[in-house]
Amino acid sequence: xxxxxxxxxxxxxxxxxxxxxxxxxxxxxxxxxxxxxxxxxxxxxxxxxxxxxxxxxxxxxxxxxxxxxxxxxxxxxxxxxxxxxxxxxxxxxxxxxxxxxxxxxxxxxxxxxxxxxxxxxxxxxxxxxxxxxxxxxxxxxxxxxxxxxxxxxxxxxxxxxxxxxxxxxxxxxxxxxxxxxxxxxxxxxxxxxxxxxxxxxxxxxxxxxxxxxxxxxxxxxxxxxxxxxxxxxxxxxxxxxxxxxxxxxxxxxxxxxxxxxxxxxxxxxxxxxxxxxxxxxxxxxxxxxxxxxxxxxxxxxxxxxxxxxxxxxxxxxxxxxxxxxxxxxxxxxxxxxxxxxxxxxxxxxxxxxxxxxxxxxxxxxxxxxxxxxxxxxxxxxxxx
Numbered sequence: 001x002x003x004x005x006x007x008x009x010x011x012x013x014x015x016x017x018x019x020x021x022x023x024x025x026x027x028x029x030x031x032x033x034x035x036x037x038x039x040x041x042x043x044x045x046x047x048x049x050x051x052x053x054x055x056x057x058x059x060x061x062x063x064x065x066x067x068x069x070x071x072x073x074x075x076x077x078x079x080x081x082x083x084x085x086x087x088x089x090x091x092x093x094x095x096x097x098x099x100x101x102x103x104x105x106x107x108x109x110x111x112x113x114x115x116x117x118x119x120x121x122x123x124x125x126x127x128x129x130x131x132x133x134x135x136x137x138x139x140x141x142x143x144x145x146x147x148x149x150x151x152x153x154x155x156x157x158x159x160x161x162x163x164x165x166x167x168x169x170x171x172x173x174x175x176x177x178x179x180x181x182x183x184x185x186x187x188x189x190x191x192x193x194x195x196x197x198x199x200x201x202x203x204x205x206x207x208x209x210x211x212x213x214x215x216x217x218x219x220x221x222x223x224x225x226x227x228x229x230x231x232x233x234x235x236x237x238x239x240x241x242x243x244x245x246x247x248x249x250x251x252x253x254x255x256x257x258x259x260x261x262x263x264x265x266x267x268x269x270x271x272x273x274x275x276x277x278x279x280x281x282x283x284x285x286x287x288x289x290x291x292x293x294x295x296x297x298x299x300x301x302x303x304x305x306x307x308x309x310x311x312x313x314x315x316x317x318x319x320x321x322x323x324x325x326x327x328x329x330x331x332x333x334x335x336x337x338x339x340x341x342x343x344x345x346x347x348x349x350x351x352x353x354x355x356x357x358x359x360x361x362x363x364x365x366x367x368x369x370x371x372x373x374x375x376x377x378x379x380x381x382x383x384x
Contacts, residue, residue: 032213034221037049044381047076047154047157048069051365052150052366053150053349054146054352055112056112064103070100070159071100072155073098075093075102078154081150084209087109091109092110119139120139138359139358144203144206146356164340167337168377175297185229192236192263197215197264198235198239199217210364212364215368215374226379232256241268242269242271243282244281261299266339269317278317279321282300297333299377302318302325303318322335338373
């Protein structure tokens with residue numbers, strides 16, 4: 001049964017990649033412009049930039065609503081997901097100061113959907129994404145389908161209530177990497193993971209505006225700019241993979257002679273792999289790599305959560321995977337805990353606000369959050 005589930009996830013990743021490769025953008029891509037504010041940790045900033053929501057409309061009243069992460073002091077902008085349309089307060093949306101909810105009237109220009117729009121009949125999609133309530137399937141977005149339904153909200157916080165313990169800069173956690181960066185020396189990073197780490201459903205990956213890069217490319221640009229150095233990124237990630245495959249790829253990882261290795265598995269393992277086996281596989285990746293490059297350092301990425309309404313994923317294992325990763329941490333090995341971040345996200349928002357494909361990939365906002373969490377381990381915000 002486990003092998004069948006892994007094969008399903010691999011084919012789902014292939015279908016996602018095939019959807020990207022088989023289409024082209026209607027217009028020439030406009031260059032995406034990097035700005036340090038985009039990588040400022042959302043939990044430290046007074047302003048949340050371009051948080052994504054998907055407005056779901058009540059069929060009876062025509063009014064749609066969605067919630068952001070924090071109570072809003074002031075809405076700075078509401079834009080479509082391409083960043084080209086700016087919506088107007090009063091005409092297109094309304095908000096009560098101090099609340100997290102934004103409402104959209106029936107005659108608004110903002111894209112809205114009904115709950116039924118986010119489902120498909122049983123057996124109507126290439127992959128069966130049965131909804132947990134048994135009523136049809138979750139709508140699957142191979143490329144930018146969810147991105148095009150979502151809206152960006154930029155706002156200042158009325159209250160900074162974030163209970164999750166977040167990563168912070170610690171020179172002792174990744175001493176060799178940080179020493180090289182502080183000296184302006186070049187560094188080599190290797191990323192090994194699954195389809196999330198191939199960049200799936202970031203707008204640049206999908207070939208659509210605003211052409212935002214995936215998290216690993218955001219991190220590379222942020223480090224190169226902040227430290228004024230050369231960062232080489234080798235991305236060996238492949239969609240549909242899990243930790244046993246990762247163990248087999250370590251000989252390829254060490255060929256790049258990395259200073260820092262990012263290991264990003266768990267989403268596909270959750271189809272049936274025990275936390276103990278997952279932890280042993282990650283530990284084996286570390287020890288095998290260090291046989292060749294003993295000074296290599298690691299960031300272990302505990303993944304985002306998949307859609308809780310998707311029956312395939314075993315959602316209870318994600319925090320256990322995270323705990324396995326945390327038990328491996330010591331000087332030279334750090335944890336990027338996206339699992340806890342996503343748990344809190346889903347306490348405050350819906351999966352359709354955050355997803356890139358409907359089931360197990362982040363959208364542009366999610367890729368930025370990935371990059372922010374990783375950056376918090378590598379960039380000292382207090383020195384800016």
